[in-house]
Amino acid sequence: MSKPTGPYPRMSVDATGIGVVSHAGTALLLRTAEKTGLTSALPKALAPWRKPLASHDPGKILLDLAITLAVGGDCLADISQLRAHPEVFGRVASDPTVSRLIAALAADAPTAFAAIATARRVARAHAWAAAGANAPDHEIAESHPLTIDLDATLVTAHSDKEQAAPNYKRGYGFHPLCAFVDHGDGGTGEPVAMLLRPGNAGANTAADHITILHDALAQLPFDPGYRVGRKVLIRTDGAGGTHALIEYLTKRRLSYSVGFGLTDTMVEKLALIPADVWTPAYDADSTVRDGAWVAELTGLLDLSAWPDGMRVIVRKERPHPGAQLRFTDTDGLRLTAFVTNTSRGQLPDLELRHRRRARCEDRIRTTKSTGLQNLPLHGFDQNRIWLAIVQLACELTAWTQMLAFGTDPARRWEPKRLRLRILSIAARIIRHARRTRVKLAANAPWVDLLIAGLDRLNTLPAPT
Numbered sequence: 001m002s003k004p005t006g007p008y009p010r011m012s013v014d015a016t017g018i019g020v021v022s023h024a025g026t027a028l029l030l031r032t033a034e035k036t037g038l039t040s041a042l043p044k045a046l047a048p049w050r051k052p053l054a055s056h057d058p059g060k061i062l063l064d065l066a067i068t069l070a071v072g073g074d075c076l077a078d079i080s081q082l083r084a085h086p087e088v089f090g091r092v093a094s095d096p097t098v099s100r101l102i103a104a105l106a107a108d109a110p111t112a113f114a115a116i117a118t119a120r121r122v123a124r125a126h127a128w129a130a131a132g133a134n135a136p137d138h139e140i141a142e143s144h145p146l147t148i149d150l151d152a153t154l155v156t157a158h159s160d161k162e163q164a165a166p167n168y169k170r171g172y173g174f175h176p177l178c179a180f181v182d183h184g185d186g187g188t189g190e191p192v193a194m195l196l197r198p199g200n201a202g203a204n205t206a207a208d209h210i211t212i213l214h215d216a217l218a219q220l221p222f223d224p225g226y227r228v229g230r231k232v233l234i235r236t237d238g239a240g241g242t243h244a245l246i247e248y249l250t251k252r253r254l255s256y257s258v259g260f261g262l263t264d265t266m267v268e269k270l271a272l273i274p275a276d277v278w279t280p281a282y283d284a285d286s287t288v289r290d291g292a293w294v295a296e297l298t299g300l301l302d303l304s305a306w307p308d309g310m311r312v313i314v315r316k317e318r319p320h321p322g323a324q325l326r327f328t329d330t331d332g333l334r335l336t337a338f339v340t341n342t343s344r345g346q347l348p349d350l351e352l353r354h355r356r357r358a359r360c361e362d363r364i365r366t367t368k369s370t371g372l373q374n375l376p377l378h379g380f381d382q383n384r385i386w387l388a389i390v391q392l393a394c395e396l397t398a399w400t401q402m403l404a405f406g407t408d409p410a411r412r413w414e415p416k417r418l419r420l421r422i423l424s425i426a427a428r429i430i431r432h433a434r435r436t437r438v439k440l441a442a443n444a445p446w447v448d449l450l451i452a453g454l455d456r457l458n459t460l461p462a463p464t
Helices: 024-035 038-045 058-070 076-083 095-107 109-134 206-218 243-251 264-272 347-372 380-404 415-423 447-458
Strands: 146-152 172-174 177-182 189-195 232-236 255-259 279-282 288-296 311-317 334-340 427-432 435-440
Touching (some): 024 038, 024 058, 024 109, 024 380, 024 415, 024 435, 024 447, 038 058, 058 076, 058 347, 058 380, 076 095, 095 380, 109 206, 146 206, 177 347, 189 206, 189 347, 189 380, 206 232, 206 243, 232 347, 243 255, 255 347, 264 311, 288 347, 311 347, 334 347, 347 380, 347 415, 380 447, 415 447, 435 447
Parallel strands (some): 146 232, 232 255
Antiparallel strands (some): 146 177, 177 189, 255 334, 279 288, 288 311, 311 334, 427 435
């Protein structure tokens, strides 16, 4: 026998192992689905699509697809990863059965979307109630609102798909608009609405912003109605700075913080602001940022055409090395502005709150690693169903972190890290005394965190 000279041990490999599960950490997602009532809400909502004598429930199929995306899948066929382990995931539908369900849901798309949205709202209510102080709606008020971020992204289509179109960046595909609930500094976030649009859809189309905002508000466990006050904050970039959207937000009596484009006339008014009025801006950690200042421009502008209560706040800062200035920038300083109807609070705090809208870009990036990177189906309504499954996968991941990890740093892990450290932990299936036991790999570095998360989920009451 020769001694190995390479850096890795020499081994013999075959495919005869049995009773092995490669993604046993996914038990966290399964237990979260049970504790939030998603395992019962989805089958109930999709009952009209279940055929007589059918072996597979439509709700279970959609939940299996969501779990597939949560562990890293990016197409319908990746559900085979779950099908290989019936001891953990139960009976999983075949690829043709999955495809037929997607086609059936897309054939009656409005009704299917409404059904899935109903199940998601029910599960969200259970998840937030079980999270207690860790829930995003815990003790919300005008000074501490629940925040919904709106933003759009581009999804490339690598083949000819229904309603795919060229976009403003000379690409080709789709331009979905997304809404996310921000979990704050201690958490991540979860999608509450997504609107699939052709690639040539406008970035500042007010009608689309109003549509997705209406869908997002309908997903909140409490009824926002028209008397929600300022307890819900809507944040978006300059694409939302339109008369129609600001008027809608004012009519709904919502708080808002919206990017605002400065005109040449507005920039000229900045010269009227005394130097001592400019207040130092804050860094992300709420400390004074060198070379950045904020001031309010409201009193110097004619805002009669805009809703009452709208304030215009401007930030000026020294640009980063190599950054190009725009035509509206003056004196070598980068100028940005936003509008808000929040009447209380220091200007640096309001400006920092608005800049934290950048978390939405992180949410979009992690959503793209959970199925949004590619819309795999040909039909537009089929891809809308896919988008609903993507939201389920992201919500299930966010609820798992919120309920299983609490204040542990793992609650802020992005999907790639969560998959590597927790969901990919392997196990061995043991059957004894008519019971199935899952023996997790004892040498997995993060197995203790997985066990602690399961224990925490087990203590939660069953949804009623």
